[in-house]
Amino acid sequence: MSTRLTLRSPQVVAHRGSSEAAPEHTLAAYQQAIRDGAGALECDVRLTSDGVLVCVHDRRVDRTSNGRGVVSALEYADLAELDFGSWHAGHGRTHEVGGDPQNGPEEPDWDRRSVLTLERLLRLVSDSPRRVDLAIETKHPTRYAGHVERALVELLDAYGLTDAGPDRPNVRVMSFSALGLRRMHALAPKIPTVLLLERLGSRYRNGTLPHRVRIAGPSITVLRRHPQYVERVRSWNGSVHVWTVNDPADIDLCLALGVDAVITDRPRFVLTRIGDSGLFAV
Numbered sequence: 036m037s038t039r040l041t042l043r044s045p046q047v048v049a050h051r052g053s054s055e056a057a058p059e060h061t062l063a064a065y066q067q068a069i070r071d072g073a074g075a076l077e078c079d080v081r082l083t084s085d086g087v088l089v090c091v092h093d094r095r096v097d098r099t100s101n102g103r104g105v106v107s108a109l110e111y112a113d114l115a116e117l118d119f120g121s122w123h124a125g126h127g128r129t130h131e132v133g134g135d136p137q138n139g140p141e142e143p144d145w146d147r148r149s150v151l152t153l154e155r156l157l158r159l160v161s162d163s164p165r166r167v168d169l170a171i172e173t174k175h176p177t178r179y180a181g182h183v184e185r186a187l188v189e190l191l192d193a194y195g196l197t198d199a200g201p202d203r204p205n206v207r208v209m210s211f212s213a214l215g216l217r218r219m220h221a222l223a224p225k226i227p228t229v230l231l232l233e234r235l236g237s238r239y240r241n242g243t244l245p246h247r248v249r250i251a252g253p254s255i256t257v258l259r260r261h262p263q264y265v266e267r268v269r270s271w272n273g274s275v276h277v278w279t280v281n282d283p284a285d286i287d288l289c290l291a292l293g294v295d296a297v298i299t300d301r302p303r304f305v306l307t308r309i310g311d312s313g314l315f316a317v
């Protein structure tokens with residue numbers, strides 16, 4: 036048994052769901068992440084032209100669906116017609132109708148193919164038998180700047196998720212846009228925020244963060260180049276959430292540096308690696 040009781044295991048966050056195993060941002064990817072044991076689910080949100088928050092990473096739907104176009108210019112009904120699963124390896128998975136050939140052809144598994152609304156994801160975490168947190172990334176720039184944050188807070192409020200609690204999902208909001216986070220603070224001061232950093236510019240190099248932001252979200256590339264960054268953030272009482280950590284060497288680096296959360300496409304693999312490291316008390 037490990038004796039390093041002072042260390043806390045990092046939270047394992049499923050990046051776009053268990054997106055190695057299932058198509059990213061589908062309900063199936065998030066259901067898989069919960070089965071995999073992820074402590075939190077990461078998702079990107081965008082607003083459709085009729086004001087629905089959907090979980091889609093790219094500005095356009097072309098890469099992850101059989102459609103074309105810009106999310107913010109499409110209505111939810113347009114997205115609902117698209118197939119967001121077939122591009123992914125293993126897309127052929129279907130569930131059978133009653134197992135009886137007379138019932139006709141297999142039906143596609145819609146949970147692996149349909150566009151996911153943020154609201155459906157909130158229902159999933161709210162109904163989860165164990166607590167699962169949410170790390171929601173607002174994508175910027177967008178033509179709906181400001182509206183995205185307002186719609187997000189409205190929806191979180193409706194689900195009672197603008198306040199943290201030990202037994203319910205804790206929500207945090209992430210963004211590469213410091214302005215986007217400022218808007219979040221103004222609308223929902225209790226929701227923790229994460230400033231995502233693709234590179235470590237001179238502005239944040241000393242470990243400081245914008246006013247009221249307590250969590251730094253560096254890419255794993257930042258951490259490989261600047262491992263001392265974790266300590267610097269800590270010296271200002273900040274926390275560090277790292278993305279996207281999929282490879283054994285990167286997981287080990289995050290463990291050695293004692294980061295607070297690792298965001299990964301393969302939560303089960305990361306959890307196994309953490310368990311095998313023997314660094315944390317069970």
Ligand code: G3P
Nearest residue numbers: 077079092172231278298
């Ligand atoms: O979790 C942060 C990470 O998701 C940011 O990068 O491009 O995957 O949204 P991206």
Ligand code: CA
Nearest residue numbers: 077078079172
């Ligand atoms: Ca993201």
